[in-house]
Amino acid sequence: MRGFLIITALCAASLTVSAQPKPKKAAPAATSASDGGYHIPVTITPLKNCWVYIGCYYGKFRNLSDSAWLDENSKTVFEGKTKLPGGVYFLVNSQHVILQESDFLMDDKQQFSVSADTLKSGVTITGSEENDIYQQYTNFLAEKTPVLTGLQAELKQAKSKADSTRIQEQLVANNKELNDFRESLITRYPKSMLALFLNAIKTPEPPPAPKLANGRTDSLFPAYYIKNHYWDNVPLHDDRLLRTPFFDGLKLEPYLKYYVRPEADSVIEDVNYILLLSRGGKDMFKYLLGRFTDKYINPEIMGQDKVFIFLFNNYYSKGDTSWLSAKQKEFIFNRAYSLMANQIGEQAAALDLVDTSGKAMPMYALKAPFTFLIFWDPNCGHCKETVPRIDSIYRAKWKAKGVKIYAVNIDEKANDAWKKYVKDNHLNGWYHTYQTKAQRDADVAAGRANYRQLYDVFQTPTMYLLDDQKRIIGKKLTIEQFDEVMSAKKKQP
Structure with missing residues (x-):
């Protein structure tokens, strides 16, 4: 199996979890950030005479932003001539372990001090109004979170309906207190960074559902309302949202999971809308483009690779990814060209x-x-498990339905092993084929794409299902899912 979960990092200027700045000793404390940089004295007891770091969130990632030498008095200064991007930051010790509950806000005024104790949770910020507000919120969370966690545990252990009802009521009441506190902070500090973040993570509250013509309540209205207003209070052009621990997990992922229909065209409409909203944010746009590329270049749902083709045609191929290296662009372009030729509903390339x-x-x-197409290798362990299972269902069901199996050995150097495997396993009734060296050389000389590119054969086995017109109706499914596709197609008028 091959994986593509590096694309988000590539599209985010190659930031990775392990990325870290080159260590440097802190400059003298007399230096000021009045020139537009940052100046953050830090005390971390009882650590001393070691490197420490500040880092920030970046969607699903956490990256180190700066390093400094902690002296014998447990003090140092993080500073630089250019301001750090706004968002939620944290302290990291010399072993690259994040200090517990050490989050703090990096706003536009980057002259404040941070104090922490590795033996205790939390940090103390001095000289930052934004962090004063943030501290109110984190202190409230520190009180409320254990209560909510405890009630949720109690609910799982409830032994009666009465107990469940009582605990549910307590959960509702405590969640209301938390939401009310959030709303109070938004009201009191509407221009604060915290208000921006709290507004962003809200889920829209739908009004009462209207009545349908038959007098029944429209049960689909709440879901449609939430989807249509999901991004109302989320300025996706603001890169500060990206540098939070909640944007991806609490906002983006639930939207993709619960509110986006799985059909490729519906997904395309939604991801394109989100990308267009984020165009004003340099880093947010990079991250989202990479995030969607990761999700749809090798999707969990058949046919959603069409979303990646859309991203390629409308963003990558138009030069919107100048931050990628030549090697990274080559990878994206090659994947796109491989997938373009084998989209669901399209005519299969001739073999x-x-x-x-x-x-x-x-x-x-x-x-x-139906034509079942499989690319395999007689020396591939997974193939040796899959091929006999295909033959079993072929003999039990498919042969009687007139299904033909066109099997391609992708390694002509293993022809002897291939022929022996076919014979020893009695793979009768299949059409066993391979491409000769002369045929492959002819493709190269003529500038034709080979079958590996046309059918995206970069792992084995790779399987497709074609209809009577040789159109692709299934690909990269389990054997059972291919069988279900055949059954569903047979039932269609």
């Missing part, structure tokens, strides 16, 4: 290969209601 005896065996010569 004019030869069988075990060297005789021409064109795939389009097969006449069948």
